[in-house]
Amino acid sequence: MSTYNCTVSTQPGAAPEDSRLHHVKDKSGKLVGFVNPFPSFGRWKDMSLLKAGFVYFRYKAEGKLPVPDTSNAQIPTVSPSFLSSRTGSSSLRSTWLGHASYFVEFPSGFRALFDPVFEEKYSGMGPKRFSSPACKLGDFPALDAIFISHNHPDHLSYTSVKELVQLYPRVHFFVGLNESKWFHDNGIKAVTEMDWWDDAEMVLERTLSSKAGSDDANVSPSPERISARVSFLPSQHGSMRTPLDYNKTLWGSWAITSGDKSLWFAGDTGYRCVPEGIEELGPGFDELPRNPNFSQIGDLRGPFNVGIIPIGAYAPRMMYSGVHASPYDAVEIFQDTKCKNALAMHWGTWALTSEPVEEPPEKLKEALKIKGLAETGLFDVCAIGESCDF
Template sequence: MSRPRFPVSDHCDGEHFHNPAMAGDAGQPEPARGLMPILRWRFGGTRVRWPEHVTDPPPAGDPGTAPPPGGIALTFIGHSSFLLRLGGLTILTDPIFSQRCSPVQWLGPQRARPPGRRFEDLPRIDLVLVSHNHYDHLDLASLRAVVRRDDPAFITPLGNRHLLAKAGAASITELDWWQQHTLRDAVVTATPARHFSARTPFDRNAALWSGFMIEHQGLRVLFAGDSGDGPHWLEIHQRLGAPDLALLPIGAYDPRNLMAPVHMDPEEAAGAHRALQARRSVGIHFGTFQLTDEPIDEPPRRLAAALLAQGIDRDAFTTLGFGETREFGG
């Protein structure tokens, strides 16, 4: 009998990963669906067509300016790509600067917006967090550019090392859920997410997916990665404490019968903010690549309505303009 590649756990059989079961489902790592529902969705004509190109106003703030002591500076590049600066540490999350999130640049989802900031205009990167291996989160061309210029450290869930090495990364740390790694006095913990992984038809769930809690100089920042809703938000709060800032996905949610197990909608994101007891939250994973059916501008509008309905201060959960740099705390 061959030795398992990964630790056997409630979310891994030693070779493949899955989402632990929760009340009301069987813990599927992705929607329980066959080929026909996918084909009916993709060719059924229900998708609201996004504009081919959106021109945003010049972004506010300066990504090169460090936050004050005890503060956090956050720059929205687009989709799930953010520049995060806290306590002298500069972090890039799921960087994608390419025109398409695809294995090829002549086919696949194309940007409706350019990156809010050009990579060459960003300060030196100390750490890159890669939440999982989907093409809209792990883009080899973008990773190669970061490695060439800055040679940062990388942290990613189990099973993704070979992809980061392919991009030229030298310092790679793989983590299972709840495992930690320390870099410059910052403690990074891989946190659970309800999602799945694949880059080809042959590697389904052969690598893990996660979020990350960064704890540094008394601050906690949660980058949630890509996730459906579930009890893991409350568990993250119970085990790691309330984030000072949580980056939570709010887009790519329609149709719900297919997307609910792997992508939150804005109402669920508002509930996740409450479960985490986050001091502030910022919406991510919207308005850049059309992956699902909802209109390009719907996620922030639905988020605002959800906050009102759930009695959450609108300033407590917001979105940034594309390219905007904003300070939190301090």
């Protein structure tokens, strides 16, 4: 199998004038945390973690946060089909592995994994999976980079990360600001930490010992050189592993271009905060503030061949709209970011919120119809393990 030496260089990229509003600094000017800076975050913008906890438990006691039934959930699942070689395809192939995990194969030969979480329970207190991962962590034919959107345990699994490093010792991680400390403390040095609107170039060059061979005797030789342009971009969410590190590390989305194909991975994100008393698509809904970052992403980094956008964990809206997009929000995000096509994620794996677990794809079709867009072939839902080519 061919091996590659990796170099990564970073620099500030094109950004709007207000590109650092998300920084929180102490009196000495030291960066100590992050915020969602726009009115689209609604009442959560100035709410402490303690007060947010009180709101959650009050809604829970009032019966506003029912737990959906997963006992008969029918989430389509197929065996994945990864490319046998880094060469020979002119398409970008995206394979959904469950929840927010995607494996993406670029025509350049670049292979990337997003938010890998393969455990049955993503945390001790979390719910159990009601659908299995599409594959095992060692099933990828090659793996060059892993992109982490934020440190919530359903997106960053320390267990999966440690196993992946053992299986793919040359893999490189990309994370948001202040997130690299855990990696370094655990002996993982191949980590690039980025702020919103930063760009990076990752270059892979075949080692001398592998240039005469190929990944497989029956396939074409691997490319001599592979490059990928990486951008870390905004989203509307948050971060926390314990009550003591609330919003101390940066969340965000990722844009990757390699081999003349581009992808935007939204991570976990809200779009607009829907307060109590307003129903989605009801009176007053269209006047609610939208997050402006998505249009800026479209203008400054788009268009993209494909977007990977969350459609689940949205109900009730008065509780989760600030941090989780509904299918209707997802369609507007798709339009704002100038994605030519999109695939859905962040549903069908764990019951995180109160909507029926099979509802998000139905709501997505409704949202596309309301927007006058094609209900299939534009923003699609695939089976766990299914690969889509663009």
